[in-house]
Amino acid sequence: MQIFYAPDINGISYTLDEKESKHLIRVLRMVKGSCVKLIDGKGNLFEGFISEPDQNKCIIEITREIKDFEKRNYRLHIAISPLKNPERFEWFVEKSVEIGIDEITPLICKNTEKPGIKSERVNNIIISAMKQSLKAKKTLLNETSSFKDFINKNLEGTKMIAHCDDFNFRKKISDIYSKKTDSIILIGPEGDFSREEIDTAVKKGFLPVHLGTSRLRTETAGIAACHSIYFINQ
Secondary structure, rough: OOOEEOOOOOOOEEOOOOOHHHHHHHHHHOOOOOOOEEEEEEEEEOOOOOOOOEOOOOOOEEEEEEEEOOOOOOOOOEEEEEOOOOOHHHHHHHHHHHOOOOOOEEEEEEOOOOOOOOHHHHHHHHHHHHOEEEEEEEEOEOOOHHHHHHOOOOOOEEEEEEOOOOOOOOOOOHHHHOOOOOEEEEEOOOOOOHHHHHHHHHOOOEEEEOOOOOOOOOHHHHHHHHHHHHHHHO
């Protein structure tokens, strides 16, 4: 059964946009009466069937709505530095959405080499990964934030900073994170966080953590952190 994104769905029928309609009718060759699923990005899943198989504006009749579809009992927010190679950052976004993440904030740190991201492209990756992994809640891509501004925000949940510097005692995520609670994890750039950034974050209540004995790339560290929270909550 195919999954389609319908952010403005409301009522007993929904008209897919031209792009989704063409994919459904011309590429997938689905016909009148074929079953489809729609997600609204707000946590709800809809089941229905094709009533008007128009390749420009395909109409879906809704037969069932499932509210809060597979809603998690925790929230995860990862603030992570953009990367010099944008494809690596985009890989992190795709895989973290598939695993389960609520918010992503691009974080500009002292050692960040390339601060910009293509927000529209990244949001499209989020939507695609959400559909592929059958998630009804869209991951929020926040505006890019400086390290200083981010750690000074009023953030709720277990706050952690993952870094590789041995000068500061670090624990495993499982040692400080409790199941079914919210969390915020900072992931630094290729050159890691500076000592000043780590010290400042710790003073703001962020707990130093490590992700094992291996030195991980930024995008791999982000996935490892995401999976750690996911695994603990299973």
